Amino acid sequence: MNIVVCVKQVPDTAVERKLKPADSTLDRASVDGLINEIDEYAIEEGLLIAEAQREAGHDAAVTIMTMGPEKAAESIRKALSMGADQAVHLLDDGLAGSDAMSTSYALAQVLKQIGFDLVICGSESTDARMGVMAPMLAERLGVPQVSLASKLEVDGSALRIRRFSEDGYFEVESTLPAVISVVEKINEPRYPSFKGIMAAKKKPVQTMSLADAGIDPALVGLGGSATEVVDFAQRPPRQSGTIVKDEGDGGVKVAEFLAAQKFV
Amino acid sequence: MTEILVLAEHTGDDVKKVTLELITLARRFGEPSLVWIGPGAEQGQARCAEYGAARIYVAADPAIDDYVVAPAAELLAQLVREKSPVLVLVAGTPQSKEVAGRLAVKIDSGVLTDAVDLQPGDDGPVAEQSIFGGATTVHSRVRRGTPIVAVRPNAVAPEPAPGAAELSPVSLAGEVTGARVTSRVVAERGERPDLTEASIVVSGGRGTGGAEGFGVIEQLADALGAAVGASRAVTDAGWYPHQFQVGQTGKTVSPQLYMAIGISGAIQHRAGMQTSKTIVAVNKDPEAPIFELADFGVVGDLFKVVPQLLDEISKRKQL
Numbered sequence: 001m002n003i004v005v006c007v008k009q010v011p012d013t014a015v016e017r018k019l020k021p022a023d024s025t026l027d028r029a030s031v032d033g034l035i036n037e038i039d040e041y042a043i044e045e046g047l048l049i050a051e052a053q054r055e056a057g058h059d060a061a062v063t064i065m066t067m068g069p070e071k072a073a074e075s076i077r078k079a080l081s082m083g084a085d086q087a088v089h090l091l092d093d094g095l096a097g098s099d100a101m102s103t104s105y106a107l108a109q110v111l112k113q114i115g116f117d118l119v120i121c122g123s124e125s126t127d128a129r130m131g132v133m134a135p136m137l138a139e140r141l142g143v144p145q146v147s148l149a150s151k152l153e154v155d156g157s158a159l160r161i162r163r164f165s166e167d168g169y170f171e172v173e174s175t176l177p178a179v180i181s182v183v184e185k186i187n188e189p190r191y192p193s194f195k196g197i198m199a200a201k202k203k204p205v206q207t208m209s210l211a212d213a214g215i216d217p218a219l220v221g222l223g224g225s226a227t228e229v230v231d232f233a234q235r236p237p238r239q240s241g242t243i244v245k246d247e248g249d250g251g252v253k254v255a256e257f258l259a260a261q262k263f264v
Numbered sequence: 265m266t267e268i269l270v271l272a273e274h275t276g277d278d279v280k281k282v283t284l285e286l287i288t289l290a291r292r293f294g295e296p297s298l299v300w301i302g303p304g305a306e307q308g309q310a311r312c313a314e315y316g317a318a319r320i321y322v323a324a325d326p327a328i329d330d331y332v333v334a335p336a337a338e339l340l341a342q343l344v345r346e347k348s349p350v351l352v353l354v355a356g357t358p359q360s361k362e363v364a365g366r367l368a369v370k371i372d373s374g375v376l377t378d379a380v381d382l383q384p385g386d387d388g389p390v391a392e393q394s395i396f397g398g399a400t401t402v403h404s405r406v407r408r409g410t411p412i413v414a415v416r417p418n419a420v421a422p423e424p425a426p427g428a429a430e431l432s433p434v435s436l437a438g439e440v441t442g443a444r445v446t447s448r449v450v451a452e453r454g455e456r457p458d459l460t461e462a463s464i465v466v467s468g469g470r471g472t473g474g475a476e477g478f479g480v481i482e483q484l485a486d487a488l489g490a491a492v493g494a495s496r497a498v499t500d501a502g503w504y505p506h507q508f509q510v511g512q513t514g515k516t517v518s519p520q521l522y523m524a525i526g527i528s529g530a531i532q533h534r535a536g537m538q539t540s541k542t543i544v545a546v547n548k549d550p551e552a553p554i555f556e557l558a559d560f561g562v563v564g565d566l567f568k569v570v571p572q573l574l575d576e577i578s579k580r581k582q583l
Contacts, residue, residue: 013397013512013531013532013535014531016396016399017396017399017400018396018400019400019402024402037512037513038513099374100365100368100375101368101369101372101373101374101375101408104365104369123358126512126535127396128395129377129378129395129512129535130361130365130375130377130378131358131361131362131365131377132361132362132364132365132368132375132377133365134362135333135337135362135363135365135366136365136366136368136369138334138366138442139334139337139365139366139369139370140369144332144334144441144442144443145332145333145334145362145366145442145443146332146443147332147333147362148358148359148362150506159443161443163332163445164358164507165359165448166357166358166359166458166460167450167451167458167507168448168449168450168451168507169448169449169451170332170445170446170447170448170449171445171446171447171448171449172332172443172444172445172446173443173444173446174442174443174444178443183513184513185506225374225407226368226372226373226374226375226406226407226408226409227374227375227376227404227405227406227407228404228405228407229402229403229404230385230390230403230404230405231402231403232400232401232402232403233400233401234399234400234401235394235398235399235400235401239559240556241543241555241557241558241559241560241561242559242560242561243550243555243558243560243561243562243563244561244562244563245550245562245563245564246562246563246564246565246568246569248568249572250546250562250564250568250569250572250573251562251568251569251570251571251572251573251574251575251576252572252573252576253560253562254544254546254560254562254569254573254576255573255576255577255580257544257559257560258488258521258544258577259580261521261542263464263488263520263521263542264488264577264580264581
């Protein structure tokens, strides 16, 4: 089974993130990049499925796919040290500033080239937070979308998941090949072992350019995107509020505030 | 008249509040047409008329609802081709955002998500988004195709306006395929309002100390007619069910009043509540980052402050 896990390198959410005034794109250079948190759960799920496949006597491989600048190679290394077998890095200056439409097009082109039985994504990234990549890939690839999974079972060519819903959950069935997205309830990602870190250094990483992947440069990057940022501003820090120490009347003070604001 | 397509969120017999918000927003741009997938359009019709929906396209075929997202996106794509709307609005909920994403690919159009406002501009609608946990405000627009915008619940207040809300049956051309829903489980929510739609949310964090301590959060929520939320620490520890998690990896809420009780306010949590209109915090640590956001905060023991607040609310109710 050929499992491809989509991984996005995102700026560390613990530090201040900014857009660049020149082109309103995310400043990725000045902050540390990490694997998008939910993508680690996607990697773990890919590894678990591959292990189960091998145990049942089938071949299985986990390929990490990422699109991003040179720096994204650090995230590829981390994913490989967790246990993935190989990686594809879509790396081309022409991709900078791609929106969701352009990104999904570019990733789908790579997936068509490398082939897949299962594509696994995290449900959303901590930077853009759109939550549309798995559905868009399913649409572009013409395969079922099995998204927002908090539980996943692969049984031959059948796939069953528990899908998050606003009011509870759905049980969903599908066939392979498919595009999956996972939420963080699905598993507990492993830490890379020392052996894994050493082994990752020898694992193959294929770098692809736009031309390699058959991507039309006119459909990606800032120019090829279907949306654009008009302007942006750092939100002024919130007007600092009133903070009081509880002197035995804290509850009364809160009630007074709520009453003044007409909440009670 | 310019037509706007609005994907309805409903409970099967009534529209959700967010749908009325979307109709209200749509009226800034033209004549709102709802797209209602599944049962209940007849029951929901009166309220949609009250808020200005011109018509409701009803796709009652259960097969559409029984498959994940794909048929809903196909139906919208079909309507976009037939009716040529100038804008498609959906609620910024996980499922509707997925529909928006697939629709964008089908009709080769730009999609914007998590809009907190939408205004007419020279080159089409301009969406306001609040990103990086609320630290940056962005205005964006769609520059190709029919703009598709997912709007956060509570972005605008629903305003009544008369509309015909004429029912118009539609059906999906072609076969329904994809991943199939085999069962649905609705979690207990009791009588409390829906978390993403509630105008008041009371959330508890690690400071509640456990499932038992979390009880005061529920009591306060009920006293205020609010929804209950929880921080990730609480849901990860199993003190409260996962579907109530507010934050980066949980739900994003934007109520009129957000009360953070025993929540330190890590970036993970702030990303899910920072656009709340008024924020009140109770925490025993004066250095807790939640106080940077709070309009009103009390540094103190929540088990002293909240019971006193409950007493005070019930006294005021009796006045």
